[in-house]
Amino acid sequence: MKRVRNLMALLLAVAMLLSASAVAFADDASYYNKEGYPICDETIDVTLAGAMPSGLENWQDVILIKNFAEDLGINITCNFYNSDDWPTQMTLMVASDELPDIVGQANLNALDVNEWGSEGYLLDFNKYRDLTPNMNTYFEQYPEAEAYMTAPDGGIYGLAKISLDETDRYSRTFINGVWLDNLGLEVPKTMDELYDVLTAFKEQDANGNGDATDEIPFLYAAGYEAVERPLLSAYGIHTSEFVYILQADADGKVYLANTTDAYKEYLKWMASAFADGLIEPEAYVIEANTITERASADRYGFYGCGSAPYVVAQQSIDYDKNFIGIAGLTSEYNETPTAGKASVVSTAIRVAINDISPYKEALVRMMDYMYTDEGELAGTFGAEGETFDWYHNDLLDVDVPKMRVLEGCASGEETRYKYATLNETLNVIEWNNDRRALFTADLDVVGSDEILTEYGWAALVALAVRQDGIQTVDCFPKLSYTAEEANERATLQTDIENYIKQAKAQFITGEIGVDEGWDDFVSTLQNMGVDRLVEIEQAAYDRYVEVVG
The missing domain is CATH 3.40.190.10 (Periplasmic binding protein-like II)
Structure with a gap:
């Protein structure tokens, strides 16, 4: 319903216009300066x-x-x-x-x-x-x-x-550098190398406390999904979302990444890591205080978060120097080291x-x-x-x-x-002037002990994405919808996202085999109306492109 001013409001407006003491209205520029x-x-x-x-x-x-x-x-x-x-x-x-x-x-x-x-x-x-x-x-x-x-x-x-x-636009994903040093390992560059490193973390007393059974190589849990961003980028999926993942190809065609072969392969990697005991075994039930206890006891080797390692482990910021930022992982689906960059807005x-x-x-x-x-x-x-x-x-x-x-x-x-x-x-x-400078200052400076001590995780993120050869790729943008689109989209998107979340957990934990359950997963999404949902996203994306040019 269009705004309608009642009679009293109109009379008041007239009175104010007639009053010598009234301040000028919108069509009178005398009350303000256009410049300066x-x-x-x-x-x-x-x-x-x-x-x-x-x-x-x-x-x-x-x-x-x-x-x-x-x-x-x-x-x-x-x-x-x-x-x-x-x-x-x-x-x-x-x-x-x-x-x-x-x-x-x-x-x-x-x-x-x-x-x-x-x-x-x-x-x-x-x-x-x-x-x-x-x-x-x-x-x-x-x-x-x-x-x-x-x-x-x-x-x-x-x-x-x-x-x-910039530090807020890239994934905050870190690997324990002390563990790498303890085992004489290099920072992984590929998904295969990451798997081998996590396996070594599990089997070789990476934290050096004399107990080769207490390490949990990979923290994956609610609130720690940021780790998925560099993993998905390794498969050519650049996103700031973790469940319902939209992408657009070079021709501007929108598609749901969750139904692609690349995403299927990502799920298989995660399922294998879970089956081999590399991922936090309580991933889907663990409580926040338990994560804090384990992090403070130096039991996690690799994770992503919305904060920083020192926050997760309840330490001072110089604790972050024990970690190394991760970006640019590759796989057979994406052989170019890339880092997804989230929207500025x-x-x-x-x-x-x-x-x-x-x-x-x-x-x-x-x-x-x-x-x-x-x-x-x-x-x-x-x-x-x-x-x-x-x-x-x-x-x-x-x-x-x-x-x-x-x-x-x-x-x-x-x-x-x-x-x-x-x-x-x-x-x-x-x-945030100083954090912005982390992306322009000399890399030796950003990696110095003084900067790492003061800026911790932010310096680690900057170092990770500024490595030689890493290309930054914009993630799928935030879109604006018409009222009609939003109304139709609401139920479709909610139901589909909930189903993807459920199926993803079942695939990763091995409740359903990825190969065995994939066709049923895709057909269920189609039956739920995913094609119509993508049409709505396409219309909104097309308007976005019109503005961006």
């Missing part, structure tokens, strides 16, 4: 609503709020909700047509945002591209981000976060603007400011000389902001979320 700062010479008052930022106690204490009023001429009044309550509150605000001027820390589903935008509730950033030179530059550099944020009707109704941290929509805000142009410019270096810094660290200072990392040859520890705070991080920023509320770019 401040955005507004006379400070405007706007409202913001969203989920409560983590760690924030009082938004009025935040330097960012004060500086936006002083430097941009925009005074923000915040209304934050408990994160569990926020989605309902957002829906209610739309339904009652009581949206604030801007929503931040929104974490909204793109489908909802696109629907509300098409109905007139949310501003279309595409109509204001003359006011967003900095956003435009990012979209030119990262067209996949623009493609994801672009609704099927061509509008951009909300902004998602773009991550420039997050799926959640972080910021949207009320389409009938009287200050929407100024808010568009405010969000464009968040795409500048100054805005990125303000949103992440606050204000130089007040909440952070610069220091020069001589090894990486890069300037890095360092948070101050303000009175009453135990750490710089506490300063950041209590007094410096609204903790990701308006951030649309992830700032």
Whole structure:
């Protein structure tokens, strides 16, 4: 249903237009500057609503709020909700047509945002591209981000976060370097070599504690699926997903990788490793605390994770020096060392603007400011000389902001979320200058003891993907769907993903033989409607390609 303003709202609008004291509306550019700062010479008052930022106690204490009023001429009044309550509150605000001027820390589903935008509730950033030179530059550099944020009707109704941290785009998969040294082994380059190394880990007391039976070569469990990314890349499947895996060929044809011969061969490798006792035997039932206990006892030789070895083992970050990052494994299905690179854009929509805000142009410019270096810094660290200072990392040859520890705070991080920023509320770019430098600095520097001690896992990831001969390949992108596609896709995709997950576990654990059960697996997917599901994905992918070019 299109947005309809009630009579009172219309009368109020007329009254405000007639009032000499009223601030100009969207069609009057006199209240804001199209270029330069401040955005507004006379400070405007706007409202913001969203989920409560983590760690924030009082938004009025935040330097960012004060500086936006002083430097941009925009005074923000915040209304934050408990994160569990926020989605309902957002829906209610739309339904009652009581949206604030801007929503931040929104974490909204793109489908909802696109629907509300098409109905007139949310501003279309595409109509204001003359006011967003900095956003435009990012979209030119990262067209996949623009493609994801672009609704099927061509509008951009909300902004998602773009991550420039390369370490977050590659798999965090590691092998125990101390174990390799103990056994005189090299870092594996192929799937066959990896299998041989894991076998040696199992049989030769790799951890050197005198017990040749306590090693678990390969940790594979819920929460540790990141290890599958380099394994699947070895078979030519580059993905950031682990169950329902889409790919597109050179001609732009979308297909489900789970039904390919390459994926079948991957399952056979995993099943063999499980049968030979190389994989964590409790893979599908193990609890998190058990993994921590075993990791801290140095019982795991190879795994992937969403954090780092030192976190898994509950050690200090210098513990990561015991490990080596893994990337570029090969097999007969992919003889070129490759590393899959995940999309820069997050799926959640972080910021949207009320389409009938009287200050929407100024808010568009405010969000464009968040795409500048100054805005990125303000949103992440606050204000130089007040909440952070610069220091020069001589090894990486890069300037890095360092948070101050303000009175009453135990750490710089506490300063950041209590007094410096609204903790990701308006951030649309992830700032991480030093980690980005790990991908440009000399490899000898990145591999130095000083850098490994300070950056741990992040340096290991950079070293792994920067090896000679490794090619990076973009993973299948995040897609945006029409309401009709999303409705049809929802049930199909959920049922098919659940079936793939179940069958995958049965194949790996040997409950069903891969060769014996493969044809039935593929035919079951076809009977469940996988061909229709892929058609939906193809339509969404085609729109993505139109934007990316």
